[in-house]
Amino acid sequence: MKLTESKKAPRRRRVTVIVVIAALLIAALGIWLAVKKMTRIHYASDFGFEDIKSAADADGDGIDDYTDIKNGALAYIATNPIYGSKYYNGGYPDDGQGVCTDVIWTAFAAAGYDLKAMVDRDIAEHPEAYPDIQKPDPNIDFRRVRNLKIFFERHAEVLPTDFRDRSEWQPGDIVIFDPSHIGICSDKRNFHGVPYLIHHGNIEDGAVEADDMRRMKVVGHYRWRVSENIQ
Known part of the structure; x- marks a missing residue:
């Protein structure tokens, strides 16, 4: 045994x-x-909703404005710009360098909008709306986050800055962060349904499409709308 x-x-x-x-x-x-x-990588359909398409197609290319803005932002970061803050005669960087705001005007140009002209006009016609500007400077005003925040508050759809409703965050949306950063929403999303951010972050990170949306405090969230008063 x-x-x-x-x-x-x-x-x-x-x-x-x-x-x-x-x-x-x-x-x-x-x-x-x-x-x-x-x-x-996740997409809107993984969470039971769809990407919103704009009814407008400013450049007449058969692609809606929101998609054009998103694609324009992606096209900009694909050029691998070097992060560098400089002043340019004429306003536009011409040496392969750029900052976060260069993603925005480039994205708008891809949709058929001249963001520089729109911002310059708004500043000229409504100086009281831009109290920090003592003297307008078309070479740089459209590349300052604080000016773009005022511009989009006045001429874009203002949206929530929290992430409780993920469907409110759509490709092509403009997002502004504290203290002074700006980017564009991607159609890609993380596990929680929060969109990736297309932005030119800094010298270390470069220009990327990444899961960076919640790394900074959101202080502005906008969706472009066609306005006869600003075009």
């Missing part, structure tokens, strides 16, 4: 080891699947 029990003991240990290994493998697989799900 003792011999029989002694033979059973190693077998029990082997079974225990196999069970433990199997449990560890299952746990590891579960963790891997969870991480994969959290890190993979």
Whole structure:
């Protein structure tokens, strides 16, 4: 009888080891699947809603304004601009350098809008709306975040800055962050349904489309709308 029990003991240990290994493998697989799900790119349809399309097509290319703005922002970062804040005669960077606001006017140009002209006109016609501007400077005013915030508050649809309703965050939306940063919403989303941000961050990060939306405090969220008063 003792011999029989002694033979059973190693077998029990082997079974225990196999069970433990199997449990560890299952746990590891579960963790891997969870991480994969959290890190993979999601889209609006994964959360039960669709991307909004604009009724406007300013440049007449058959693509709506919101999509054009998003695509224009992506086209800008694809040029791999070097982060550098400089003043340019004429306003537009011509040396492969840029800052966050260059994503915005470039994106609008891709949709058929001259953001510089619109901002310059608004400043000239409504100087009281821009109290920080002592003397208008068309070479730089449209590349300042504080001026763009005022402009979009006046001429775009103002949207919530929290993320409780993910469907309110759409490709092509403009987002402004504290203290002085701006970017464009992508159609890509993270695990929680928050859009990726298309932006020219800083010297270290460069121009990217990344899951950066919640890395900074959102202080402005806008969607462009066609306005006869500003075109």
